[in-house]
Amino acid sequence: MASLTITLIQPNLRWEDKEANLEMLSAKIRGIKEKTELVILPEMFSTGFSMKPEELAETMDGPTISWMKKTAADKKIILTGSLIVEEEGKYYNRLILMLPNQQYGFYDKRHLFAFANEHQHYTPGDKRLIASINGWKINLQVCYDLRFPLWARQSLPIVLNTVNETEPEYDLLVYVANWPERRNTAWKTLLRARAIENQSFVVGVNRVGEDGNNIYHSGDSTIIDPLGEIIYEKADEEDVFTYTLQKDRLTEVRTKFPFWKDADPFNLSM
Numbered sequence: 001m002a003s004l005t006i007t008l009i010q011p012n013l014r015w016e017d018k019e020a021n022l023e024m025l026s027a028k029i030r031g032i033k034e035k036t037e038l039v040i041l042p043e044m045f046s047t048g049f050s051m052k053p054e055e056l057a058e059t060m061d062g063p064t065i066s067w068m069k070k071t072a073a074d075k076k077i078i079l080t081g082s083l084i085v086e087e088e089g090k091y092y093n094r095l096i097l098m099l100p101n102q103q104y105g106f107y108d109k110r111h112l113f114a115f116a117n118e119h120q121h122y123t124p125g126d127k128r129l130i131a132s133i134n135g136w137k138i139n140l141q142v143c144y145d146l147r148f149p150l151w152a153r154q155s156l157p158i159v160l161n162t163v164n165e166t167e168p169e170y171d172l173l174v175y176v177a178n179w180p181e182r183r184n185t186a187w188k189t190l191l192r193a194r195a196i197e198n199q200s201f202v203v204g205v206n207r208v209g210e211d212g213n214n215i216y217h218s219g220d221s222t223i224i225d226p227l228g229e230i231i232y233e234k235a236d237e238e239d240v241f242t243y244t245l246q247k248d249r250l251t252e253v254r255t256k257f258p259f260w261k262d263a264d265p266f267n268l269s270m
Contacts (some may be wrong), residue, residue, distance in 0.1 A: 016048060044082055047084060078133060109143070138170060139173045142176055155169045167255070171250055173201070199257070
């Protein structure tokens with residue numbers, strides 16, 4: 001059965017300092033000793049969770065995208081995380097999935113965090129990104145999306161009497177985040193819930209340290225198995241962690257506990 005090796009990078013981001021963040025993250029990525037396939041960075045990894053897109057946004061041929069292309073190619077990895085992007089006069093909190101050959105996919109954060117006025121500065125996306133890597137189907141989302149289970153829900157083409165012929169839409173659900181420590185109970189609880197209800201591996205990658213608004217982030221980056229069991233969790237310090245997910249574990253859980261077959265059919269429309 002196929003495996004997938006992932007690396008989670010939990011950094012203390014420098015507030016609105018792209019050059020310092022990219023230099024710091026370059027050093028962490030160069031320092032990965034294990035062979036890895038997918039390296040995951042937090043939300044707005046080059047700036048922190050800033051509401052100044054007018055000053056910090058880049059185009060899709062800007063320096064941070066160029067850095068992602070070079071880093072993915074040099075290290076021969078797939079690299080993902082979100083950054084601030086300007087396109088046709090609009091600003092997006094955009095997750096990029098960069099391949100070693102410099103091809104990429106992207107996802108614009110759907111649920112904007114109105115509590116911090118994100119909706120006043122950024123435009124929401126309207127399409128999910130489910131990528132295929134080494135036989136794994138991966139659903140990539142951003143921070144506040146975690147609070148909305150329908151957006152992460154396995155979309156199954158269930159038709160009466162043919163349910164047994166379908167299979168779940170994805171195998172791994174990834175959240176990149178700048179999630180404050182003061183609400184980390186929700187972070188931990190909802191990540192486990194998403195794993196259990198979707199019978200999927202779930203990965204959450206967060207930052208640590210204080211941001212420019214004096215908000216502390218405890219990290220709590222994690223890997224969770226399809227039964228909701230914690231494989232890895234790290235709080236309050238920077239960390240780089242590599243782990244190999246096993247597809248046979250996913251198959252075992254879905255075969256032994258085929259709860260996904262009893263799901264309600266639905267169509268996700270905007």
